[in-house]
Amino acid sequence: MGQKVALVLIGLGVLALAIWGIKDFFTQADIPLLVRIASGAIGAGVLVLIGIAIKDRLDKSKKGDFKEVEK
Secondary structure, three states: OHHHHHHHHHHHHHHHHHHHHHHHHHHOOOOOHHHHHHHHHHHHHHHHHHHHHHHHHHHHHHHOOOOOOOO
């Protein structure tokens, strides 16, 4: 129980710092607009790929095509 609480707190802290850093990056005036757009597109693409991988993993785990294993 304590490990789950610790992991949640660490995850929330990392998420808060990441959001703060991303907000700061995209609101900086001295960073060219093209770099900000490209970075956003790369980040969105990575998130989409992670989502697809998670969905595929969940779909494969639900199928359970085991012929010799009794259910």
